[in-house]
Amino acid sequence: MSRMVKFLLVEDDEDHAELVKRNLRRARVANSVTHVPDGVEALAFLRREGNYPDAERPDVVLLDLKLPKLDGLEVLTAIRADDELRDLPVVILTTSDAEADRERAYEHHVNSYLVKPVDFEKFRQMVNDLSLYWGVWNVLPPRTDE
Amino acid sequence: MPERTRRIMPELPPLAEADVTRLRRAINGSTEGLWEWDVPTGMVWFSPRTTLLLEGSVNTPIPPNWDALRRRMHPDDAPAFDAALAEATSRGELDATFRLQTASGSRWFRARGASPSDDHPIQTVAGSIQDTDDLRRALDHNAYLAAIVDADDDAVIGVNRDAVVIAWNGGAERLFGQSTDSILGQPLAALAPWVRLDLLPDLLPRALRGEIISGQVIAHRRENGDRQELSLRMGPIRDAREEIVGASIIAQDVTSRRAMERRLVSAGRDLRRRSDELEQFVYTVSHDLKSPLVTCTGYVGLLEEDLEAGDTESALDAARRVRNAVTRMNQLIDDLLELSRIGRSDAPPKSLDLTRLVAEVVEFMRPRFEERGARLDVAPDLPDRVFAVDRDLSRALENLLENALKYACDQPEPVVTLGGRHEEGQVLLFVRDTGPGIAPEYHQKIFGLFQRLDTAKPGTGVGLASVAKVASVLRGRAWVDSEPGIGATFWIALPDQSDPDSLEFASS
Numbered sequence: 001m002s003r004m005v006k007f008l009l010v011e012d013d014e015d016h017a018e019l020v021k022r023n024l025r026r027a028r029v030a031n032s033v034t035h036v037p038d039g040v041e042a043l044a045f046l047r048r049e050g051n052y053p054d055a056e057r058p059d060v061v062l063l064d065l066k067l068p069k070l071d072g073l074e075v076l077t078a079i080r081a082d083d084e085l086r087d088l089p090v091v092i093l094t095t096s097d098a099e100a101d102r103e104r105a106y107e108h109h110v111n112s113y114l115v116k117p118v119d120f121e122k123f124r125q126m127v128n129d130l131s132l133y134w135g136v137w138n139v140l141p142p143r144t145d146e
Numbered sequence: 147m148p149e150r151t152r153r154i155m156p157e158l159p160p161l162a163e164a165d166v167t168r169l170r171r172a173i174n175g176s177t178e179g180l181w182e183w184d185v186p187t188g189m190v191w192f193s194p195r196t197t198l199l200l201e202g203s204v205n206t207p208i209p210p211n212w213d214a215l216r217r218r219m220h221p222d223d224a225p226a227f228d229a230a231l232a233e234a235t236s237r238g239e240l241d242a243t244f245r246l247q248t249a250s251g252s253r254w255f256r257a258r259g260a261s262p263s264d265d266h267p268i269q270t271v272a273g274s275i276q277d278t279d280d281l282r283r284a285l286d287h288n289a290y291l292a293a294i295v296d297a298d299d300d301a302v303i304g305v306n307r308d309a310v311v312i313a314w315n316g317g318a319e320r321l322f323g324q325s326t327d328s329i330l331g332q333p334l335a336a337l338a339p340w341v342r343l344d345l346l347p348d349l350l351p352r353a354l355r356g357e358i359i360s361g362q363v364i365a366h367r368r369e370n371g372d373r374q375e376l377s378l379r380m381g382p383i384r385d386a387r388e389e390i391v392g393a394s395i396i397a398q399d400v401t402s403r404r405a406m407e408r409r410l411v412s413a414g415r416d417l418r419r420r421s422d423e424l425e426q427f428v429y430t431v432s433h434d435l436k437s438p439l440v441t442c443t444g445y446v447g448l449l450e451e452d453l454e455a456g457d458t459e460s461a462l463d464a465a466r467r468v469r470n471a472v473t474r475m476n477q478l479i480d481d482l483l484e485l486s487r488i489g490r491s492d493a494p495p496k497s498l499d500l501t502r503l504v505a506e507v508v509e510f511m512r513p514r515f516e517e518r519g520a521r522l523d524v525a526p527d528l529p530d531r532v533f534a535v536d537r538d539l540s541r542a543l544e545n546l547l548e549n550a551l552k553y554a555c556d557q558p559e560p561v562v563t564l565g566g567r568h569e570e571g572q573v574l575l576f577v578r579d580t581g582p583g584i585a586p587e588y589h590q591k592i593f594g595l596f597q598r599l600d601t602a603k604p605g606t607g608v609g610l611a612s613v614a615k616v617a618s619v620l621r622g623r624a625w626v627d628s629e630p631g632i633g634a635t636f637w638i639a640l641p642d643q644s645d646p647d648s649l650e651f652a653s654s
Contacts, residue, residue, distance in 0.1 A: 012598075013437060015467050019444040066433065068599050069588065095440055096433040116440045120447025123440070 005135035008058035009035045010042040010075065011093075012067050016116070020062065020093070023127035029135035034058065039070025043078055046085055058088075060134045065094040065101055076108045087141045089134070178274040181259070185235055185268050188212070199277055202249030220245035220252065234259070238268050243278070253279035299398070304383060306392040307354060309334045313394075321376075321399055353380035353393035363400060375401045419618075426595055427482070434596050435478060438471035445471075474606070481608035484541070485595075488612055489619035493535045497643070500532045500573070504564060507543045514548075515562070518555050522547070525565025532566075532573045533643050534620060542616040542624075545609040546577035546636045552603050553581030553634070572622065575638045583630040593624060613638065 007024070011017040017035045024031050034055075036042050042061070044050040061079070065072035072092060079085045091112040092105050105113050114130070117123045134140075161169070173180055179196025183189075190211050194204045200218065201208065208214040212231065216224060223244035230242035238261030245252050259273020295302050301321040304313030310333050314326045322337060329336065334350070349359055358381040365375045377400045383392040445464040452461035508524060515522040532539070547562060554560035557580055566575040584592065584599070591597050593614040596607040610624075617624040617638050628634035 013441070015441040015445070015471060016437070018467075019441065019448075022448060066596070068597075094433075095436040096429070098429055098432060100429075118436065118439050118443050120443045123444055124447070 003030075003135060005029060005031045005060065005131060006056065006058045007031060007033045007060055007062055007134075008042065008045060009033050009062045009093075010037075010039065010067065010072070011035060011062070011064045012037050013064070016064075019123070020127060023124050024131060026124070027128045027131040029128075029131040031131050031135060037068075039067045039072065039075040042075050043070070046079065046088070047082075059140055061088060061090045062093045062130075063090055065092060065096055065105070073104055073108060076105065076110060080109050089138075089140065091130070091134075176274075178276045180272075180274050181257075182270065182272040183212075183234075183259070184270060190214075196275055199255075199275065200246060200248050215246065218247045220247075230257075234261075234271050235268050238264065238271065240271055240273060253277055254282040255279075301395070301397040303334075303395040303397070304392055305334050305350070305395065307390070309350060312392060318397070321397060349378065349380055350393060350395075353382055353395070354390060356382045356390055358382075363404070373401070374399065375404045427486075430482070430596060435475060438475040438478070441471035442468050478606050478608075481606045481612075485608055485612045485615065488535075488538050488615045493537060495533055495535045495620055497531050497533055498536055498539070500529055500566065503532075503536065503540060504528060504543070504566075507540050507547070508564065511544060511547045511551075515551060518551060518560075520551055520555055520560040520562060523561065523563045525563055528566045529568040529573050532575075532640055534616075534640055538616045538619075539638075539640075542613045542638060543575070543577065545613050546638075549609060549636070550577050550579035550581065550634075552605070554579040556582060571642045573640050573642065575640070576635050578633065578635040580633045583632050583634050584626060584628040585630050586628075589626050589628065592626070610636075 009017055009020055011020065014037075017037075021033050021035065024033055034045065036045055041051075042063070045052045045055045046057070046061075048055050063072045063075060067075070070078070072094070076090055076092075079088055079090060089111045091114060092110050093114050093116060094101065095116050097115045102113055114126060117126055173193050174195065176193075176195055179199050180193040181196060182191045184191075188211055192208060192210065197204050197207050200215075216227065219227060227242050227244050230240055234240035240257060240259040242258075243254065243256045246255055254277070255275055256278045257273065257275045259271045261268050261271050263269070296316040298315060298317045299320070301318035302313065302315040303311060303318050306312050310331060311329050312331075314324075314329050316326075318329075319325055324337065349362060353359055358379075360379045362378040362380075363375055364378060365373065368374050377398045379396040381394055382390040383394055385391045445467045449461050449464040449468070452458075452464060504524060508522060512522060543564065547564065550562040551560075554562055559580075561580050563578045564576070565578070566573060568574075588599055592599060593610045595611040597611075598605060598607040613636070614624045617640065620640050622638065622640040624636070624638050626634055626636050
């Protein structure tokens with residue numbers, strides 16, 4: 001049973017955002033991606049504040065670690081502290097495989113930690129698997145707003 | 147014939163039988179060996195106790211002459227012993243100290259005696275021989291300890307309950323410049339005021355009350371103006387009945403040791419900072435340099451697909467992104483290298499002509515400001531000189547001006563002001579802009595390496611990190627004052643003239 005999986009991509013590097021989006025478009029699972037460039041925008045989107053009064057709640061957040069204003073860990077912490085958002089699946093998507101980053105991400109209850117592969121084929125495979133996993137295999141928490 | 151003047155001993159009355167018995171008991175009971183020397187014949191009578199002292203047993207009597215002793219005598223002491231015997235035959239008195247080989251090893255003895263009459267020539271000398279070894283060793287030990295205490299570099303001082311000096315060693319003479327003779331018996335308060343002030347009021351009464359005080363370090367100026375740090379230990383002196391009769395004071399000059407400790411702490415702090423920096427650098431290489439690499443390989447992959455599909459427009463877009471990523475990577479590497487050069491020992495800080503330095507920076511930046519239609523002002527009353535590294539400070543100011551230009555240009559009629567002033571031992575430099583300002587929560591963060599608030603603006607996020615480093619290696623600091631909507635003022639504070647030893651330039 002396949003369904004449309006909705007991603008929120010939080011990524012300050014426009015090239016990386018485009019790379020993820022283009023690869024998701026070719027993935028075998030139907031999906032939609034909303035891209036925001038920093039942590040403040042991400043929280044505004046999730047809370048339907050500011051520019052995003054009509055934002056739809058995503059199924060999964062793809063979160064970069066190094067972000068301007070609020071970095072990935074701060075966004076993750078805010079999500080886990082927010083009664084409305086705490087059960088939202090969050091996937092860290094970063095170029096860093098530093099031990100300290102991994103440790104802190106899991107301490108803040110991240111659902112998954114992915115390191116962007118430098119190899120293009122692997123990058124594509126990863127994005128495809130990502131959509132497959134979250135769109136097909138993984139059962140999401142029940143949605144209160146549906 | 148010399149005239150008879152007096153009797154040395156009164157003529158003894160004849161002894162009764164009971165007296166003889168008592169005398170024999172006394173002779174046997176005495177801890178001293180008794181002897182009687184018949185000078186003309188050279189015969190010596192030794193009491194049994196003498197035999198016991200020398201042989202450890204009364205059953206091995208020694209031959210009745212001085213040779214018996216001399217054969218057991220330490221060769222160094224024999225000449226003096228012979229001289230003493232010779233003197234006894236002329237003056238009638240004997241006093242000799244010597245070592246004898248006994249059953250329990252070599253021991254010190256003292257023989258004393260006198261002629262019982264003033265006959266001339268002397269006929270008889272009688273006296274005792276005493277084992278003085280334990281006493282002698284104790285005295286030697288005391289002298290030995292006293293010599294150690296005296297030679298110690300620490301000042302060792304003893305005072306009585308009235309704070310009158312009763313002991314003053316060589317270390318105290320050297321440390322306080324006051325001779326033992328001149329201070330013994332004087333109140334400690336008679337010392338030079340600079341010593342007295344620190345020692346007396348608080349610590350001494352506590353020691354006299356029985357407290358042991360250690361680890362106290364006092365700092366003061368010596369008479370010649372030098373700063374001196376003394377580590378003090380104090381404690382009560384008690385007599386045999388455990389009554390406190392005074393206090394001991396041990397003072398050690400720890401001036402150079404403390405200076406060394408401070409230098410070590412400072413070096414440790416620098417080392418830690420460098421280690422953190424290195425860690426940050428490694429993290430950066432793994433993360434920030436990998437990021438454009440992901441972009442490159444990703445878009446080269448897409449580019450191949452675009453070319454196969456004949457999508458020229460998308461292919462061109464991919465190629466453009468690859469080129470930008472490579473350019474950015476190159477810029478990152480350049481900026482990182484520049485950051486690593488700040489604070490290196492090849493360019494030590496010195497006193498710089500600030501007016502000239504600012505003029506050169508402004509001249510260099512002016513065309514860029516004119517290009518963007520922004521005004522660049524220099525505030526009046528710049529300090530004349532600043533202690534810094536020419537190259538580093540120039541780059542820091544250029545960085546701040548570049549940032550100001552980048553953000554101020556979003557506003558109409560942008561104005562950027564560069565200025566400085568002298569304040570409380572430091573030179574403050576500032577760059578003020580009329581840009582959008584920065585929210586307080588980011589005031590610290592923006593000085594971190596690769597921290598960028600607005601990724602739409604060009605830059606790598608190294609500029610402010612290097613400004614902060616330029617300030618910190620000179621023991622100064624950099625910060626920002628800003629209110630959103632009004633503008634921002636970036637500050638660099640540099641200490642006037644740092645102690646060159648304390649800077650990490652000297653040690654690297």
